[in-house]
Amino acid sequence: MLETIRKGVLKKGVVTDRYPYVPYMPYDGHLGMPMVDEAKCTSDKVCEQVCPTTAIRFAPGQLSIDLGLCIFCGECARRCPHQAIIMSKEFELASKRREGLVRFYVVQQ
Amino acid sequence: MNERLMGEIIASMEEELANGIKKTGIKGNHVWMTVEQSVFPKIAGHIHNSWGATLVSMHAVDNRFISSDYKLCIILALKGEDDFVTLVTSVDSKDTVFPSVTPEIFSADWYEREINDMFGLQAKGHPDLKPLVLYDDWPEGTYPLRKDFAADSRVLRIPRPYNYRNVEGEGVFVIPVGPVHAGVIEPGHFRFSVAGEPIIDLELRLGYVHKGIEKISERMPYSKGVLLAERISGDNSFAHSLAYCQAVEALCNAKVPERSRFVRCIFSELERIYNHLGDVGGIALDTAFSIGAQHAYILRERVMDINDLLTGSRFLRGVNCLGGVWKGIDERGRSKLIERLVMVKLDFQEFYDEVIGTPSVMDRLETTGVLSYEAAKDLNIVGPGARASGIDRDVRRDHPYAAYRDLSFKVPILTQGDVNARFQVKSEEIFESISIIEQALSNMPEGEPRIDIPTPEPGRTAMSLVESPRGELLHWIVSGEGKPFRHKIRDASFHNWRAMEVAVLGNIVPDFPLVNKSFSLSYSGNDL
Amino acid sequence: MSSSNDELERSGRQLEARIKKAFGRSLAIREVDSGSCNACEVEVNALTNPIFDIERFGLHIVASPRHADALLVTGPVARNMEHALMQTYLATPDHKIVIATGACACSGGIFKDCYATTNGLDKLLPVDVYIPGCPPRPQAIIQGLMVALDKMKEKAGHSTTSSKRLLDNDNGASGVAHDVF
Numbered sequence: 001m002l003e004t005i006r007k008g009v010l011k012k013g014v015v016t017d018r019y020p021y022v023p024y025m026p027y028d029g030h031l032g033m034p035m036v037d038e039a040k041c042t043s044d045k046v047c048e049q050v051c052p053t054t055a056i057r058f059a060p061g062q063l064s065i066d067l068g069l070c071i072f073c074g075e076c077a078r079r080c081p082h083q084a085i086i087m088s089k090e091f092e093l094a095s096k097r098r099e100g101l102v103r104f105y106v107v108q109q
Numbered sequence: 110m111n112e113r114l115m116g117e118i119i120a121s122m123e124e125e126l127a128n129g130i131k132k133t134g135i136k137g138n139h140v141w142m143t144v145e146q147s148v149f150p151k152i153a154g155h156i157h158n159s160w161g162a163t164l165v166s167m168h169a170v171d172n173r174f175i176s177s178d179y180k181l182c183i184i185l186a187l188k189g190e191d192d193f194v195t196l197v198t199s200v201d202s203k204d205t206v207f208p209s210v211t212p213e214i215f216s217a218d219w220y221e222r223e224i225n226d227m228f229g230l231q232a233k234g235h236p237d238l239k240p241l242v243l244y245d246d247w248p249e250g251t252y253p254l255r256k257d258f259a260a261d262s263r264v265l266r267i268p269r270p271y272n273y274r275n276v277e278g279e280g281v282f283v284i285p286v287g288p289v290h291a292g293v294i295e296p297g298h299f300r301f302s303v304a305g306e307p308i309i310d311l312e313l314r315l316g317y318v319h320k321g322i323e324k325i326s327e328r329m330p331y332s333k334g335v336l337l338a339e340r341i342s343g344d345n346s347f348a349h350s351l352a353y354c355q356a357v358e359a360l361c362n363a364k365v366p367e368r369s370r371f372v373r374c375i376f377s378e379l380e381r382i383y384n385h386l387g388d389v390g391g392i393a394l395d396t397a398f399s400i401g402a403q404h405a406y407i408l409r410e411r412v413m414d415i416n417d418l419l420t421g422s423r424f425l426r427g428v429n430c431l432g433g434v435w436k437g438i439d440e441r442g443r444s445k446l447i448e449r450l451v452m453v454k455l456d457f458q459e460f461y462d463e464v465i466g467t468p469s470v471m472d473r474l475e476t477t478g479v480l481s482y483e484a485a486k487d488l489n490i491v492g493p494g495a496r497a498s499g500i501d502r503d504v505r506r507d508h509p510y511a512a513y514r515d516l517s518f519k520v521p522i523l524t525q526g527d528v529n530a531r532f533q534v535k536s537e538e539i540f541e542s543i544s545i546i547e548q549a550l551s552n553m554p555e556g557e558p559r560i561d562i563p564t565p566e567p568g569r570t571a572m573s574l575v576e577s578p579r580g581e582l583l584h585w586i587v588s589g590e591g592k593p594f595r596h597k598i599r600d601a602s603f604h605n606w607r608a609m610e611v612a613v614l615g616n617i618v619p620d621f622p623l624v625n626k627s628f629s630l631s632y633s634g635n636d637l
Numbered sequence: 638m639s640s641s642n643d644e645l646e647r648s649g650r651q652l653e654a655r656i657k658k659a660f661g662r663s664l665a666i667r668e669v670d671s672g673s674c675n676a677c678e679v680e681v682n683a684l685t686n687p688i689f690d691i692e693r694f695g696l697h698i699v700a701s702p703r704h705a706d707a708l709l710v711t712g713p714v715a716r717n718m719e720h721a722l723m724q725t726y727l728a729t730p731d732h733k734i735v736i737a738t739g740a741c742a743c744s745g746g747i748f749k750d751c752y753a754t755t756n757g758l759d760k761l762l763p764v765d766v767y768i769p770g771c772p773p774r775p776q777a778i779i780q781g782l783m784v785a786l787d788k789m790k791e792k793a794g795h796s797t798t799s800s801k802r803l804l805d806n807d808n809g810a811s812g813v814a815h816d817v818f
Contacts, residue, residue: 031427253752
């Protein structure tokens with residue numbers, strides 16, 4: 001048992017992540033919150049069609065992404081012909097209100 | 110599959126059975142036989158028993174709007190060959206009774222209960238045709254997979270009785286457990302009957318996490334279906350999406366790029382490693398060997414971290430797509446992966462030696478939860494659980510997919526069938542998986558990771574078998590207009606849950622978690 | 638290089654103090670799977686491994702709802718689990734908070750509008766905190782739990798007037814979790 005503890009605890013050292021004391025930076029290509037580049041979006045609604053959970057909705061002049069519905073699959077970012085959506089590294093999204101999960105963007109009509 | 114083999118199969122049947130075969134056809138390594146309903150169980154039983162075939166799946170299709178009947182299929186895999194036999198029969202749309210296959214093939218039991226729940230087709234002669242999923246308050250006559258049932262309909266709650274097995278005797282107690290368990294695991298209900306310490310009977314009631322995945326899939330276009338497949342069983346995301354993609358690719362005879370085949374192998378094996386690490390860690394934890402367990406969990410976290418680095422998802426989601434993979438492995442990812450695997454290999458060897466060298470752990474593992482070869486055979490157990498009971502079957506070797514044909518690996522087989530044997534099989538598979546990844550990385554050809562594939566024509570059928578970390582899983586698709594007409598999903602756990610009922614007998618209740626962990630069963634994959 | 642490191646260190650320490658304030662009390666969490674695919678369970682389990690180790694913040698995952706302050710619910714609430722979920726909710730002592738974890742619990746996710754599921758947990762229970770993600774990574778769940786602790790304080794504040802005043806004065810802590818991240 002002593003041997004186990006020596007090998008396990010002393011040799012391994014501390015492995016615990018410092019989060020939340022130190023911010024965590026996800027790797028490149030992380031499937032985090034989808035973000036829209038309002039300037040690039042042409043409202044061609046490709047993302048709305050490919051979204052498997054109807055999280056992306058278009059209204060005239062406005063695009064909304066409901067993070068409560070979003071399954072972070074990255075399909076919208078891959079299929080957008082203008083690269084107007086990217087999967088950001090943002091992952092700290094918890095909210096006290098359901099409405100707090102909806103992100104709005106102003107896009108051209 | 111060739112004509113000769115099919116001829117031999119038919120020739121081996123009695124005349125009465127052979128006369129019941131109405132139509133045959135060969136497609137690739139598949140033989141299709143359309144047979145009379147009356148001889149359907151007998152023919153299935155004959156191929157299963159005399160040819161040593163294993164039951165891959167049994168399912169129904171609501172074909173009423175096309176040929177005004179229900180179709181019933183059984184898929185059998187022939188022993189030792191990469192060949193399948195599919196038997197098809199029809200069930201009348203009014204007289205919804207068919208002869209039960211369970212008396213011939215015992216493992217068809219749950220399939221027939223499922224068909225009864227989902228399609229309302231009753232297997233006549235089935236020993237206990239109680240509901241598998243739709244129990245308690247689902248009204249009679251609710252058959253979700255029938256085509257005239259709307260996927261988003263709200264079903265009334267009308268109570269109906271559920272008959273548990275009755276165990277009686279002096280000093281016999283029943284311990285009901287679940288569906289909400291003490292640990293952070295999925296819901297299911299277990300009834301232990303104990304006489305003193307040992308368990309004398311265990312009855313499972315699953316189906317709590319039934320979400321109607323097969324029905325949802327029928328309204329999902331193929332490209333979105335991949336995302337649904339990833340969410341059938343969370344920790345087997347890659348295996349499920351791979352099976353789905355392979356089935357759809359087979360529907361339109363698409364040939365995926367060589368490079369994607371190797372990438373798929375690499376991610377499949379990464380998934381196997383992190384699942385097995387979780388299982389062996391769980392086994393150590395349930396024997397109160399906490400320090401060892403935490404080592405395994407650290408390793409598991411390291412593997413999930415490399416998943417995250419390579420794909421952006423800790424569960425390897427968003428990798429598979431129709432026609433290949435979205436993400437290849439670049440030079441940087443490759444060197445990181447190799448580095449990490451070397452570390453995992455060394456550390457895991459240390460963990461393994463630690464566990465093997467601790468008598469108090471080994472005492473709990475050995476002779477606990479024994480599943481005999483015969484029981485495993487009859488219940489049609491798959492995956493590491495089967496290999497620990499002496500069943501020599503591994504889809505990667507017997508029905509190679511992706512690039513497994515070009516990779517060499519050995520399939521560990523043990524015969525004791527206890528928790529220790531399953532622990533050993535999983536440990537060895539971790540080492541094998543690391544070696545497979547190393548081979549795949551060095552043999553991986555250059556090129557595009559994906560191609561565009563056409564939308565499959567309606568009315569075609571394809572299936573795909575994949576060896577998930579839990580064992581063989583099946584996706585079987587009949588194509589419709591741009592989406593599946595019928596999508597049958599069969600997770601490894603659908604077969605393996607039955608093993609629990611047998612393996613725990615005679616063991617004490619505190620050993621149940623240990624046995625459960627050693628089989629590593631999915632509730633979500635089972636209930637769909 | 639060194640100055641930026643110092644800065645990082647300093648802001649880290651400030652953050653630490655604020656987080657400690659947010660984690661001013663312990664929280665006993667009961668996890669209920671109402672039909673998830675197991676990925677959320679894997680991530681919640683990961684919280685207790687040596688890497689994330691939430692026990693160091695005084696967060697415990699407990700075995701019974703009767704010991705719990707918070708219910709962490711995953712899954713789209715499968716029809717067969719509704720009854721068990723309600724029973725678990727009723728068994729949890731009051732001033733409980735309900736945390737919807739993962740896309741399924743927030744809205745039904747990919748399983749919504751189906752005969753066997755409910756479109757999200759808030760159709761059945763009052764939800765206090767939503768943690769989106771499919772599944773949310775362990776760090777995201779930790780952040781969600783910080784928001785939950787904050788909410789817990791707010792809720793306790795409504796119960797008795799005396800403690801409300803106390804907590805109002807302590808408002809420096811509430812909302813911390815949110816504006817920092």
